[in-house]
Amino acid sequence: MASSMEAQRKSLPIYSARDRLIREIKTNPCCIVVGETGSGKTTQIPQYLHETGLSKKGLIGITQPRRVAAISIATRVAKEQSVSLGAEVGYAVRFEDCTGPSTKIKYQTDGLLLREAIQDPLLSRYSVVILDEAHERTVHTDVLFGVIKGAQKERRERHIKLLRIVIMSATLDTSSYSNYFNNAKVLYIQGRQYHVNVYYTLKPQSDYIHSAITTVLQLHGEEESGENGDILVFLTGQDEIESMLHTLIQCKSLFPSHWKDMMVLPLFSALPSAQQQKVFQKPPPNTRKVILSTNIAETSLTLSGVKYVIDTGMVKGRGYNPLMGLDLLLVQPISKAQARQRLGRAGRESEGYCYRLYTEESFLQLEENTVPEIQRCNLSSVLLQLLAMGIKDILSFEFMDQPPEESLIAALEELVLLKAVNKEENGEETLELTPLGQRMSSFPLSPSLSSCLLASVDYDCVVELVTLVSLLSVDTVLYTPTDGREKADLARMKFFCPEGDHLLLMKIHKAYQTSNEKKSWCHDNYIHARNMSTVQDIRKQLKEICRQNSLQLTSNNDGERLRKTLLCGFFRNVAEHVRDGKYLTVLSRQEVFIHPSSCLFSVTPPPPFVMYTELVHTTKCYMRMVSVIDPKWLFEIAPNYFHKTMTTNMIQD
Numbered sequence: 001m002a003s004s005m006e007a008q009r010k011s012l013p014i015y016s017a018r019d020r021l022i023r024e025i026k027t028n029p030c031c032i033v034v035g036e037t038g039s040g041k042t043t044q045i046p047q048y049l050h051e052t053g054l055s056k057k058g059l060i061g062i063t064q065p066r067r068v069a070a071i072s073i074a075t076r077v078a079k080e081q082s083v084s085l086g087a088e089v090g091y092a093v094r095f096e097d098c099t100g101p102s103t104k105i106k107y108q109t110d111g112l113l114l115r116e117a118i119q120d121p122l123l124s125r126y127s128v129v130i131l132d133e134a135h136e137r138t139v140h141t142d143v144l145f146g147v148i149k150g151a152q153k154e155r156r157e158r159h160i161k162l163l164r165i166v167i168m169s170a171t172l173d174t175s176s177y178s179n180y181f182n183n184a185k186v187l188y189i190q191g192r193q194y195h196v197n198v199y200y201t202l203k204p205q206s207d208y209i210h211s212a213i214t215t216v217l218q219l220h221g222e223e224e225s226g227e228n229g230d231i232l233v234f235l236t237g238q239d240e241i242e243s244m245l246h247t248l249i250q251c252k253s254l255f256p257s258h259w260k261d262m263m264v265l266p267l268f269s270a271l272p273s274a275q276q277q278k279v280f281q282k283p284p285p286n287t288r289k290v291i292l293s294t295n296i297a298e299t300s301l302t303l304s305g306v307k308y309v310i311d312t313g314m315v316k317g318r319g320y321n322p323l324m325g326l327d328l329l330l331v332q333p334i335s336k337a338q339a340r341q342r343l344g345r346a347g348r349e350s351e352g353y354c355y356r357l358y359t360e361e362s363f364l365q366l367e368e369n370t371v372p373e374i375q376r377c378n379l380s381s382v383l384l385q386l387l388a389m390g391i392k393d394i395l396s397f398e399f400m401d402q403p404p405e406e407s408l409i410a411a412l413e414e415l416v417l418l419k420a421v422n423k424e425e426n427g428e429e430t431l432e433l434t435p436l437g438q439r440m441s442s443f444p445l446s447p448s449l450s451s452c453l454l455a456s457v458d459y460d461c462v463v464e465l466v467t468l469v470s471l472l473s474v475d476t477v478l479y480t481p482t483d484g485r486e487k488a489d490l491a492r493m494k495f496f497c498p499e500g501d502h503l504l505l506m507k508i509h510k511a512y513q514t515s516n517e518k519k520s521w522c523h524d525n526y527i528h529a530r531n532m533s534t535v536q537d538i539r540k541q542l543k544e545i546c547r548q549n550s551l552q553l554t555s556n557n558d559g560e561r562l563r564k565t566l567l568c569g570f571f572r573n574v575a576e577h578v579r580d581g582k583y584l585t586v587l588s589r590q591e592v593f594i595h596p597s598s599c600l601f602s603v604t605p606p607p608p609f610v611m612y613t614e615l616v617h618t619t620k621c622y623m624r625m626v627s628v629i630d631p632k633w634l635f636e637i638a639p640n641y642f643h644k645t646m647t648t649n650m651i652q653d
């Protein structure tokens with residue numbers, strides 16, 4: 001076993017560059033490594049650096065944009081090193097730390113390393129930090145660019161051991177990275193392990209899901225038992241994945257009974273780890289895996305057995321409007337860099353095939369790179385983290401690409417309103433994190449959610465808020481099949497709450513906890529069993545952080561109290577009914593509507609004042625997760641703010 005692993009490691013394209021890589025990384029404080037997908041960057045470089053002794057001086061840390069990649073790569077590397085996972089090779093992700101005192105190579109999400117930098121801005125436990133898949137430009141990786149660059153400089157000035165930086169990807173515009181990292185050395189690794197054949201459609205496809213289903217069925221139907229490649233399909237979200245999964249399972253009966261079986265597996269970020277791990281397992285004999293994934297499988301992963309990639313060319317991307325505090329989720333075309341990464345999931349163990357469900361002309365018209373997330377998201381969490389690290393002068397923080405000024409200002413305003421930050425203007429404007437802000441930064445939550453969690457201390461309902469915040473941290477716990485909406489609504493009628501969705505969620509959670517047979521209870525009530533079990537994991541972690549912050553786990557489930565506590569973090573998200581179901585937000589007088597998925601959607605007359613914890617723009621501007629409030633609470637909770645902004649007709653009682 002060990003020798004076959006050894007032979008496999010030596011057969012990777014990167015192996016011939018091993019000595020050069022070690023030499024260059026040892027002599028240059030910053031290196032940019034670019035090499036084809038599958039050449040061996042992620043799994044091998046950390047091992048080379050460990051084998052050459054760099055891990056004696058501190059950890060070798062490697063970041064990944066996604067938890068599923070961090071876990072699976074660490075598992076693979078532990079195997080290659082013949083050690084148990086969590087010993088010399090480990091991983092750390094938001095709800096799990098699988099490292100120990102002997103850990104030398106640590107894979108982790110970029111978000112987690114950023115959290116670690118709050119405690120230790122010099123990252124003193126590390127001798128090397130490798131930021132992998134840098135082309136993805138997640139907001140966390142972008143902030144880490146500046147944080148590790150600053151840590152390296154400061155360690156040098158203070159004569160603390162050198163922090164080596166390695167930036168890696170298969171698709172990078174090397175010159176801008178090299179400039180940013182003080183003329184970092186750029187190292188290229190030649191070669192791809194196996195060839196991938198690429199096919200395009202001849203005509204544009206109007207329905208990419210339909211095309212994806214047809215392609216899977218054709219591939220499965222064409223091959224008799226000879227070829228045994230698994231199939232990986234890229235879709236945009238959980239809904240699409242579940243609907244395609246449903247269709248494919250129904251289509252299984254189209255194939256003769258002696259035919260290979262089709263095992264259809266979903267993969268998306270809200271899926272609990274244990275379920276995600278199924279995509280890495282070998283299918284039973286005579287069975288083909290068909291993995292339906294969002295872009296979480298786009299980078300880093302080796303899904304053993306995958307020979308065919310079907311790329312719909314679309315992704316659900318985040319957008320943000322800072323003036324309205326509005327998050328946008330839009331299905332949009334991918335970039336060329338993403339298309340190359342998707343292709344790179346094939347050809348890792350043998351020759352591969354990539355079916356792009358768009359024309360070659362459309363491919364050529366795609367943007368070269370993905371727009372950095374930092375330019376299209378709410379920055380309040382990031383700002384809070386930077387302040388918690390002691391970085392006060394945000395405007396001169398060295399971002400690789402500066403975020404829009406209006407996003408930074410909106411984020412700052414949010415933090416000031418939540419009392420996380422004091423803005424002092426004595427000649428020059430300085431920002432001070434308050435003790436409350438410091439506490440808020442210790443929760444892996446958005447500032448609004450951590451703010452209401454901390455407010456629950458004053459309202460004596462910490463346990464309930466932990467539950468509510470956990471319920472709000474997953475996509476949704478309500479399972480509404482596309483073809484069974486009415487049945488689902490009927491089954492969940494018993495949970496209806498005239499006060500709104502937040503108390504409805506609490507009611508569902510209570511019933512879930514008292515049920516003996518959780519799986520069948522979820523099934524009967526159209527509740528998402530997987531997401532509900534993720535909620536339990538999040539609750540555990542949040543309770544632990546509460547304990548670390550010496551917060552007493554008080555409990556009180558009075559509905560008014562819970563809504564008031566929630567309002568402490570979301571008092572800016574209030575809307576007033578004007579007419580015919582149309583609302584105006586108190587803050588910006590923006591026209592908004594209750595989302596059809598809300599239990600208050602068809603309540604008549606519509607409640608005069610509501611609070612929402614999510615605002616999304618699809619066909620209209622919708623409030624999702626809505627609760628009825630009494631406007632008098634606003635003056636109790638945020639008196640200064642509301643005396644300034646409230647319309648006069650609201651103040652009249």
Ligand SMILES: Nc1ncnc2c1ncn2[C@@H]1O[C@H](COP(=O)(O)OP(=O)(O)OP(=O)(O)O)[C@@H](O)[C@H]1O
Pocket residue numbers: 012035036037038039040041042043044072076169170193299300301302304344347348349
């Ligand atoms: N879990 C695994 N099972 C089987 N083979 C694996 C596994 N992980 C990695 N490999 C092998 O190691 C090779 C190198 O993988 P690695 O992730 O290091 O490449 P990479 O250059 O970082 O690719 P990418 O740019 O796609 O992240 C793969 O092509 C595959 O052959």
